[in-house]
Amino acid sequence: MDYFNYKNDELYAEDLKVSALAEQFGTPLYIYSKATLVRHMRAFEEALAGRKHLICYAVKANANLSLLSLMKSLGAGFDVVSEGELRRVLQIGADPARIIFSGVGKSRAELTLAVNTGIGCINVESEPELELLSQICAELKKPARIALRVNPDVDAKTHPSISTGLKSNKFGIAIDAALPLYQRIAADPYLQVSGIDCHIGSQMTSNAPIAEATEKLLNLYGQLEEAGINVDHIDVGGGLGVTYNDETPPSPYDYLAAVLKRVGQREVSVYVEPGRAMVANAGILVCEALYIKKTAVKNFCIVDAGMNDLIRPALYNSWMNIIECRKNQGEKMLCDVVGPICESDDFLGHDRKLAVQAGDLLAVRGAGAYGMSMASNYNARRLPCEILVDGDKAQVIRRRQDFADLWAQEELLPF
Numbered sequence: 001m002d003y004f005n006y007k008n009d010e011l012y013a014e015d016l017k018v019s020a021l022a023e024q025f026g027t028p029l030y031i032y033s034k035a036t037l038v039r040h041m042r043a044f045e046e047a048l049a050g051r052k053h054l055i056c057y058a059v060k061a062n063a064n065l066s067l068l069s070l071m072k073s074l075g076a077g078f079d080v081v082s083e084g085e086l087r088r089v090l091q092i093g094a095d096p097a098r099i100i101f102s103g104v105g106k107s108r109a110e111l112t113l114a115v116n117t118g119i120g121c122i123n124v125e126s127e128p129e130l131e132l133l134s135q136i137c138a139e140l141k142k143p144a145r146i147a148l149r150v151n152p153d154v155d156a157k158t159h160p161s162i163s164t165g166l167k168s169n170k171f172g173i174a175i176d177a178a179l180p181l182y183q184r185i186a187a188d189p190y191l192q193v194s195g196i197d198c199h200i201g202s203q204m205t206s207n208a209p210i211a212e213a214t215e216k217l218l219n220l221y222g223q224l225e226e227a228g229i230n231v232d233h234i235d236v237g238g239g240l241g242v243t244y245n246d247e248t249p250p251s252p253y254d255y256l257a258a259v260l261k262r263v264g265q266r267e268v269s270v271y272v273e274p275g276r277a278m279v280a281n282a283g284i285l286v287c288e289a290l291y292i293k294k295t296a297v298k299n300f301c302i303v304d305a306g307m308n309d310l311i312r313p314a315l316y317n318s319w320m321n322i323i324e325c326r327k328n329q330g331e332k333m334l335c336d337v338v339g340p341i342c343e344s345d346d347f348l349g350h351d352r353k354l355a356v357q358a359g360d361l362l363a364v365r366g367a368g369a370y371g372m373s374m375a376s377n378y379n380a381r382r383l384p385c386e387i388l389v390d391g392d393k394a395q396v397i398r399r400r401q402d403f404a405d406l407w408a409q410e411e412l413l414p415f
């Protein structure tokens with residue numbers, strides 16, 4: 001559920017008319033709804049109520065500082081996957097103890113910053129990473145709390161590009177190889193065992209994969225217990241899906257109930273790392289139809305937002321809902337909604353039925369996750385503006401780039 005709804009045939013973001021916001025801030029424009037974010041965060045909190053837990057918002061889904069700050073104010077911790085993301089959450093004053101660091105290729109510099117900052121947990125993804133971390137801690141004479149990200153070999157039943165928990169994926173440590181590595185950590189003078197972690201994929205629309213993964217993590221938990229190694233948390237990762245089209249993902253409550261049921265009375269904290277489920281439906285991308293181009297084989301609705309603004313359709317062939325910002329009685333036309341970029345894959349949607357004319361506004365729903373965070377300057381297009389709506393107030397949380405921003409880091413050689 002979100003707060004982008006029609007009233008009298010006009011699309012609203014909470015209490016504000018989307019068309020008026022587009023007029024004021026220009027297009028392409030990302031609009032986020034604060035009430036939706038609050039609602040999603042509460043849903044996760046309620047799902048974990050009564051149990052020690054940490055909700056680590058996966059920063060890569062949308063890393064805007066104001067959104068991070070909002071998440072922090074609602075009690076979230078953070079899952080980061082790079083030094084840049086770690087610095088972003090430190091920038092908004094996140095409590096280091098509530099930051100966890102994931103990622104298959106953390107550099108020495110990144111691990112050093114994580115150790116010096118004293119973050120809550122480093123999710124280690126390979127034996128050589130563990131060795132490097134051990135060396136860094138010894139040099140700095142500082143401890144580090146660690147979880148191993150294990151690969152439970154579970155099929156997340158999602159798009160292959162966003163499936164991460166299979167043996168053939170680059171992520172994590174094979175679960176049957178984890179025990180000796182935990183013994184290695186327990187014997188290290190600086191490293192501390194903190195948790196068992198996994199993240200098996202994204203846009204999961206059933207409970208079955210996470211339930212299966214949880215069982216495998218708990219099996220390892222039992223082996224560690226027998227070996228006298230104490231684990232303080234189980235981290236089931238992110239990956240809960242959202243409705244883009246007709247998917248029917250479980251609610252956070254049902255999804256986590258499947259996890260909690262299996263964890264039972266064990267004395268462990270439960271961590272989750274939701275990204276998409278937190279922000280996808282809290283954001284829309286608004287664009288303007290520039291031209292309607294009718295050809296012998298197809299109609300094209302050419303809009304002013306492209307794959308540089310929102311790459312999910314081009315990258316994963318994702319279906320995203322495109323709607324009119326003002327419903328009208330005009331005739332619906334079957335068309336491809338495409339951007340201005342010089343790539344045939346630059347599209348937002350194929351074969352859509354829209355009543356749209358040049359100058360009309362369209363909104364792509366579900367654009368809050370992996371939209372702006374994957375945006376680029378390709379074709380020397382400026383990154384779009386982002387605004388946050390709260391009731392009848394709208395505030396810029398990222399201004400549209402200036403053209404001079406496009407070349408600000410370049411050196412012009414004097415030829």
Ligand SMILES: *Cc1c(COP(=O)(O)O)cnc(C)c1O
Nearest residue numbers: 058102202238239273274275276
């Ligand atoms: C991307 C990612 C997440 C978030 O995934 P969503 O599908 O957006 O919930 C969580 N944990 C890790 C390690 C990730 O890489």
